[in-house]
Amino acid sequence: MTLAIQTTALTRQFAGGHGIRDVALAVPAGSIYGFLGPNGAGKTTTIRLLLDLIQPDRGEILLLGQTLRRDRRAALAEVGALVESPSLYPHLSGWENLEIARRLLALPVERIIEVLARVDLADAAHRRVRDYSLGMRQRLGIALALLPRPKLLVLDEPGNGLDPAGLQDLRRMLREFARRDGITVLVSSHQLAEVEQVATHVGVLTAGRLRFQGTLAQLRERARPQLLLRCDQPARARQLLLEMGEQAAFASDDTLRLASTLPAEEINRRLVGQGIGIRHLAHEDVTLESLFFALTGDDAVEQAA
Numbered sequence: 001m002t003l004a005i006q007t008t009a010l011t012r013q014f015a016g017g018h019g020i021r022d023v024a025l026a027v028p029a030g031s032i033y034g035f036l037g038p039n040g041a042g043k044t045t046t047i048r049l050l051l052d053l054i055q056p057d058r059g060e061i062l063l064l065g066q067t068l069r070r071d072r073r074a075a076l077a078e079v080g081a082l083v084e085s086p087s088l089y090p091h092l093s094g095w096e097n098l099e100i101a102r103r104l105l106a107l108p109v110e111r112i113i114e115v116l117a118r119v120d121l122a123d124a125a126h127r128r129v130r131d132y133s134l135g136m137r138q139r140l141g142i143a144l145a146l147l148p149r150p151k152l153l154v155l156d157e158p159g160n161g162l163d164p165a166g167l168q169d170l171r172r173m174l175r176e177f178a179r180r181d182g183i184t185v186l187v188s189s190h191q192l193a194e195v196e197q198v199a200t201h202v203g204v205l206t207a208g209r210l211r212f213q214g215t216l217a218q219l220r221e222r223a224r225p226q227l228l229l230r231c232d233q234p235a236r237a238r239q240l241l242l243e244m245g246e247q248a249a250f251a252s253d254d255t256l257r258l259a260s261t262l263p264a265e266e267i268n269r270r271l272v273g274q275g276i277g278i279r280h281l282a283h284e285d286v287t288l289e290s291l292f293f294a295l296t297g298d299d300a301v302e303q304a305a
């Protein structure tokens with residue numbers, strides 16, 4: 001698997017124990033990587049490190065196969081980014097804002113037309129940015145990041161402050177960047193719901209540590225509801241379940257938790273057939289959202305990838 005971003009042992013600590021520690025990001029090329037975590041988890045710090053806006057205490061960063069520390073220019077050459085709010089000139093139009101960047105980058109004028117179309121701002125190109133909505137400003141910021149045709153786009157909380165329609169537009173755009181333009185997108189958010197519909201991969205950061213990293217399918221797999229079983233002979237029931245190839249562990253003295261592959265009625269039938277008296281057999285209530293909260297809580301969870 002080719003990685004667009006790879007970090008090893010990435011660490012940057014601030015006074016008061018804040019910062020990030022030993023973060024090993026693995027962002028596959030072509031993915032939309034949802035970089036999730038509650039406010040203050042260290043997402044912006046990580047992103048600022050990736051873009052060389054601040055330096056790590058230790059650790060390595062590879063961007064599109066180039067080592068940031070060794071060759072900053074080569075590593076960042078094909079990276080577009082939007083960190084916090086975009087720096088725009090409010091008294092100029094969207095077009096004029098892009099024109100300034102275009103000249104600096106010595107790109108053809110057509111590129112402005114292309115990027116405006118990619119972020120749905122063609123119709124508003126000649127209005128002053130002062131009169132843009134927050135969503136339009138964010139999109140103009142993304143257009144600026146897209147201007148030099150990046151292969152990797154890093155967006156820090158681009159959904160902040162957007163209404164549901166704005167979020168939907170943003171998701172559609174991110175999908176297009178990945179599918180049509182082949183751009184790898186890392187997008188941070190503190191809300192799972194915001195990236196859940198669009199991300200192919202997720203990394204969950206909490207208190208400066210990466211608690212989970214893998215595909216969205218792997219995260220969903222974790223969220224698959226498990227069966228809770230209470231019966232009169234839990235130890236024997238566990239033994240029987242293990243013999244059936246089921247995973248069963250004690251959740252408490254009299255309750256087993258099953259990562260079951262068989263349907264509940266089949267488990268029930270087999271255990272009753274072996275003389276086990278069942279008091280309770282039901283699915284535990286686990287949603288992706290509750291799993292996210294568990295991951296962002298204090299209980300450390302190992303990485304899946």
Ligand SMILES: Nc1ncnc2c1ncn2[C@@H]1O[C@H](COP(=O)(O)OP(=O)(O)OP(=O)(O)O)[C@@H](O)[C@H]1O
Nearest residue numbers: 014015018019037038039040041042043044045046
């Ligand atoms: N330059 C700095 N000096 C001291 N502490 C800092 C500095 N930058 C960030 N921090 C602290 O590090 C922690 C992580 O901040 P960071 O901005 O990376 O979090 P985040 O996950 O991006 O959250 P948010 O969504 O609130 O921006 C916070 O407690 C923050 O106060």
